[in-house]
Amino acid sequence: xxxxxxIAAVVFAFTSLSHGQAAxxxxxxLGYPADAKLLIVHADDLGMAHSVNAATIKAFETxxxxxxxxxxxxxxxxxxxxxxxxxxxxxxxxxxxxxSEWRLYRWGPVLPADRVPSLLGPDGYLHRTESEAAxxxxxxxxxxxxxxxxxxxxxxxLRITHLDSHMGTLYQNEALFRVFLRVARENRLxxxxxxxWLGRARFIPASLGPDDVVxxxxxxxxxxxxxxxxxxxxxxxIRSIRPGVTEIVIHLAYDDAEMRAATVKHSGWGxxxxxxxxxxxxxxxxxxxxxxxxxxxxTWAEVGKLIRAPRR
Amino acid sequence: xxxxxxIAAVVFAFTSLSHGQAAxxxxxxLGYPADAKLLIVHADDLGMAHSVNAATIKAFETxxxxxxxxxxxxxxxxxxxxxxxxxxxxxxxxxxxxxSEWRLYRWGPVLPADRVPSLLGPDGYLHRTESEAAxxxxxxxxxxxxxxxxxxxxxxxLRITHLDSHMGTLYQNEALFRVFLRVARENRLxxxxxxxWLGRARFIPASLGPDDVVxxxxxxxxxxxxxxxxxxxxxxxIRSIRPGVTEIVIHLAYDDAEMRAATVKHSGWGxxxxxxxxxxxxxxxxxxxxxxxxxxxxTWAEVGKLIRAPRR
Numbered sequence: 001x002x003x004x005x006x007i008a009a010v011v012f013a014f015t016s017l018s019h020g021q022a023a024x025x026x027x028x029x030l031g032y033p034a035d036a037k038l039l040i041v042h043a044d045d046l047g048m049a050h051s052v053n054a055a056t057i058k059a060f061e062t063x064x065x066x067x068x069x070x071x072x073x074x075x076x077x078x079x080x081x082x083x084x085x086x087x088x089x090x091x092x093x094x095x096x097x098x099x100s101e102w103r104l105y106r107w108g109p110v111l112p113a114d115r116v117p118s119l120l121g122p123d124g125y126l127h128r129t130e131s132e133a134a135x136x137x138x139x140x141x142x143x144x145x146x147x148x149x150x151x152x153x154x155x156x157x158l159r160i161t162h163l164d165s166h167m168g169t170l171y172q173n174e175a176l177f178r179v180f181l182r183v184a185r186e187n188r189l190x191x192x193x194x195x196x197w198l199g200r201a202r203f204i205p206a207s208l209g210p211d212d213v214v215x216x217x218x219x220x221x222x223x224x225x226x227x228x229x230x231x232x233x234x235x236x237x238i239r240s241i242r243p244g245v246t247e248i249v250i251h252l253a254y255d256d257a258e259m260r261a262a263t264v265k266h267s268g269w270g271x272x273x274x275x276x277x278x279x280x281x282x283x284x285x286x287x288x289x290x291x292x293x294x295x296x297x298x299t300w301a302e303v304g305k306l307i308r309a310p311r312r
Numbered sequence: 313x314x315x316x317x318x319i320a321a322v323v324f325a326f327t328s329l330s331h332g333q334a335a336x337x338x339x340x341x342l343g344y345p346a347d348a349k350l351l352i353v354h355a356d357d358l359g360m361a362h363s364v365n366a367a368t369i370k371a372f373e374t375x376x377x378x379x380x381x382x383x384x385x386x387x388x389x390x391x392x393x394x395x396x397x398x399x400x401x402x403x404x405x406x407x408x409x410x411x412s413e414w415r416l417y418r419w420g421p422v423l424p425a426d427r428v429p430s431l432l433g434p435d436g437y438l439h440r441t442e443s444e445a446a447x448x449x450x451x452x453x454x455x456x457x458x459x460x461x462x463x464x465x466x467x468x469x470l471r472i473t474h475l476d477s478h479m480g481t482l483y484q485n486e487a488l489f490r491v492f493l494r495v496a497r498e499n500r501l502x503x504x505x506x507x508x509w510l511g512r513a514r515f516i517p518a519s520l521g522p523d524d525v526v527x528x529x530x531x532x533x534x535x536x537x538x539x540x541x542x543x544x545x546x547x548x549x550i551r552s553i554r555p556g557v558t559e560i561v562i563h564l565a566y567d568d569a570e571m572r573a574a575t576v577k578h579s580g581w582g583x584x585x586x587x588x589x590x591x592x593x594x595x596x597x598x599x600x601x602x603x604x605x606x607x608x609x610x611t612w613a614e615v616g617k618l619i620r621a622p623r624r
Contacts, residue, residue, distance in 0.1 A: 050417070050573045075387040078435075079416035079573065104391035105362070110436070112424035124422070124464065152436065258570040261362045261391065 026216065026245050029306055030298065038298045039238075039290070040215075040247040041281060043068040044095055045166070047077035049105075051259040051271075055252040055278045057083055060090060062282045064290075065252070066297050069095035069164050072149040073107045073126070081156035091299035093162035093189070094153055096146045096180070098133045098169045100126035105262045110148040116141035134172030142170075143179045150187060162300035164192035174203035181207055190304045192247065194218040213306050216244030221277075223268045230276045231285065238289045245303065250277045338528065338557050341618055342610065350610045351550075351602070352527075352559040353593060355380040356407055357478070359389035361417075363571040363583075367564040367590045369395055372402060374594045376602075377564065378609050381407035381476050384461040385419045385438070393468035403611035405474035405501070406465055408458045408492070410445045410481045412438035417574045422460040428453035446484030454482075455491045462499060474612035476504035486515035493519055502616045504559065506530040525618050528556030533589075535580045542588045543597065550601045557615065562589040 027036045043056045047070045059065035070080050070092055084092050098119060100106045106125040109116050118138040119126055127133040153160055163184050165171060170180040184191045190213045197218065198205045208214065219237045221230070237248065253259045253274035263270040280286055290297070339348045355368045359382045371377035382392050382404055396404050410431060412418045418437040421428050430450040431438055439445040465472055475496050477483060482492040496503045502525045509530065510517045520526065531549045533542070549560065565571045565586035575582040592598055602609070 050570045054569060054573070075417055075419060078418050082416060104394060105387050106390050107387060108420075112426040114424040115426065123467075155435075254569070256569060257366060257566070258362050258568075261366070 026213070027243060030245070030302055032296070035243040037241045037243055037293065037295045038245045039241060039295045040067050040245070040298060040300060040303075041065045042247050042249050042300075043252045044164070044249055045251055045253075046070040046080045046092070046095065047072065047074040049074075049253065049258055049262050050076050050079065051253040051256050051262075052076070052251075052274070053079050053083070055254050055274065056080075059252050059278060059282050060087075064286055064297075065250070065281050067091040067093070067161075067299050069093040069162070070153065070158065071095045071097045071166060072153050073097050073100075073110050075107060077152075078156065081153070081158050084159065085157040088159060091161050091301050092158060093164060093300055094149060094158075094160055095164055095166045096149055096170060097166045098126060098137065098142060098145070099128065099130055099167050101128050101167065101266065102262050103265055109145050110152050111145050116145050119145060130167040130169040130172055133167075133169045134176060137176070139175040139179050142176060143183060146170075146179070146183055150183070160187070160189060161304055162190045162192070163187075171197075171200075171204070174201075174207065177203060177207050181212065185212075188304070188307050190300060190307055192218065192249075194247070211307065213303055215247055215303065216242070217246045218249060219246060220249040227272065227276060231280050234280050235285070235289055238286070238295060239293055241293060241295055245298065250281055252278045252281070254278065338525070339555060342557070342614060344608070347555040349553045349555055349605065349607045350557045351553060351607045352379050352557070352610060352612060352615075353377045354559050354561050354612075355564045356476070356561055357563055357565075358382040358392045358404070358407065359384065359386040361386075361565065361570055361574050362388050362391065363565040363568050363574075364388070364563075364586070365391050365395070367566050367586065368392075371564050371590060371594050372399075376598055376609075377562070377593050379403040379405070379473075379611050381405040381474070382465065382470065383407045383409045383478060384465050385409050385412075385422050387419060389464075390468065393465070393470050396471065397469040400471060403473050403613050404470060405476060405612055406461060406470075406472055407476055407478045408461055408482060409478045410438060410449065410454060410457070411440065411442055411479050413440050413479065413578065414574050415577055421457050422464050423457050428457050431457060442479040442481040442484055445479075445481045446488060449488070451487040451491050454488060455495065458482075458491070458495055462495070472499070472501060473616055474502045474504070475499075483509075483512075483516070486513075486519065489515060489519050493524065497524075500616075500619050502612060502619055504530065504561075506559070523619065525615055527559055527615065528554070529558045530561060531558060532561040539584065539588060543592050546592050547597070547601055550598070550607060551605055553605060553607055557610065562593055564590045564593070566590065 027038055028034050043065055045052050046056055046068045053076055056068055084090055108125050109119050113120055118136055118141045121127045170176045194215045194217050221233055225233045251269055251274050255271040255275035259271035339350055340346050355377055357364050358368055358380045365388055368380055396402055420437050421431050425432055430448055430453045433439045482488045506527045506529050533545055537545045563581055563586050567583040567587035571583035
């Protein structure tokens with residue numbers, strides 16, 4: 001027992017250290033100066049609703065939002081897949097989806113429900129929350145489903161540059177995280193993971209290997225920020241960006257009838273939230289902040305080259 | 313051969329006749345004077361999109377649109393099911409759904425896809441058109457799926473008053489029509505069928521029995537009517553209503569971003585079409601026409617009593 005704990009502690013320290021070193025060199029490994037401040041501005045939830053797709057595509061056109069991830073099981077997936085086909089330069093990953101969180105607007109898995117029964121709630125759709133999902137899913141069903149999401153995305157012509165997890169379900173426990181990493185490695189795709197997430201749970205650093213790319217920091221707004229402080233939160237976040245690779249995770253949509261109905265009576269990530277994100281990240285203030293603080297935008301496609309190319 | 317044709321002709325004539333007689337008495341059977349002009353104003357496609365649900369609910373509130381049917385496999389089904397629970401007086405049937413016709417916004421069956429594989433197109437969603445569906449589906453899969461749609465609707469608290477068929481798929485051939493009637497009879501629900509449809513195909517009158525309720529006439533606008541003639545088409549239709557039971561089948565939604573994207577590059581039933589239907593059927597001109605021509609609104613729930621009660 002003692003010996004087991006000791007070994008685990010050593011592995012933990014070693015893994016943290018090795019990722020710490022690797023990450024401090026991430027900018028250089030990507031071909032930038034060691035002190036370069038590199039940023040991925042990443043919109044989540046593409047495919048979830050038309051309003052999300054329309055606002056995100058509009059934001060992509062500004063050049064200020066330059067990456068996003070797609071929910072394959074959602075009804076508007078074909079719209080964003082068609083965009084990907086006509087815009088092969090777009091940096092699109094998959095927002096692997098194991099939950100269907102809204103009250104009045106729902107979806108199920110890509111695989112036939114009877115092949116992945118543990119993914120379904122009693123109403124026949126995916127579970128409502130990441131914690132319900134994590135408690136109930138069979139990791140084998142999860143693995144089959146996320147492989148099917150990747151396969152359907154590719155069948156629709158989407159060129160996947162990275163993977164992340166809607167509502168963080170795949171980070172909820174070690175079994176799910178290991179499935180996530182296994183599928184990502186087989187597909188040679190980077191996953192959303194940052195050095196500041198390594199301490200969240202022991203299994204996170206313990207599951208990572210030397211070839212997994214870990215970015216430096218992930219910034220995301222939360223329910224505690226009142227709407228009037230939205231721009232100030234993001235401005236401060238951008239002023240605080242340090243050398244290395246940072247990702248800002250945002251949620252874009254218009255504050256319109258579709259989005260208001262989809263997100264009704266839900267805590268957070270509502271139509272107003274997404275409109276505020278849209279307004280800030282397509283605005284001049286954001287563009288100025290990037291310039292003033294020498295922040296350079298990069299994509300997951302660039303980060304992913306470190307996996308697909310031999311390590312330097 | 314000759315004899316077979318003769319028998320078929322006699323059966324056809326007899327069936328037409330018996331339904332002709334029954335229908336001429338339908339107003340009386342429903343407890344109205346024989347010359348009463350009775351009208352169901354019926355909105356199709358509920359659950360298909362938020363815009364459809366919102367416009368239809370608004371139209372129900374005017375009292376001028378008084379019936380509708382729901383697409384259970386669609387993502388916004390839970391929204392209209394919740395409305396049904398909070399408005400148990402609403403006259404809602406199922407718009408049994410075997411097609412997913414739009415380009416960028418799609419859905420699959422209620423049953424696990426591998427239990428009803430013939431219902432799926434190569435992209436993993438339901439077939440795009442009623443003719444593709446009719447040519448490819450296995451009637452056993454259709455029967456299982458429409459039973460599952462009824463079951464899911466009831467599980468969500470929807471009180472089903474009638475059945476019809478999205479894009480008319482279940483009227484495309486005899487095998488499908490017989491499945492449709494069998495499931496409807498078992499559930500003691502009336503189906504959308506009118507005397508003026510009996511001549512469309514021999515199997516239609518041949519499949520009907522003396523206990524099936526056949527209304528007198530169904531009115532539906534079509535692609536040939538230019539937008540500027542929309543109100544004139546409907547006004548003339550209402551002026552021409554004869555005694556008996558007529559259904560006007562309409563498609564309501566707002567001409568908004570969601571609906572425009574959902575119906576993009578599709579011939580007919582677009583966002584503008586649905587807004588025009590909404591404008592006419594919630595407007596004063598329609599209310600005046602009903603009054604001037606002594607047209608009285610009735611529901612499918614009333615018609616269905618003829619099936620659920622012993623025949624007089």
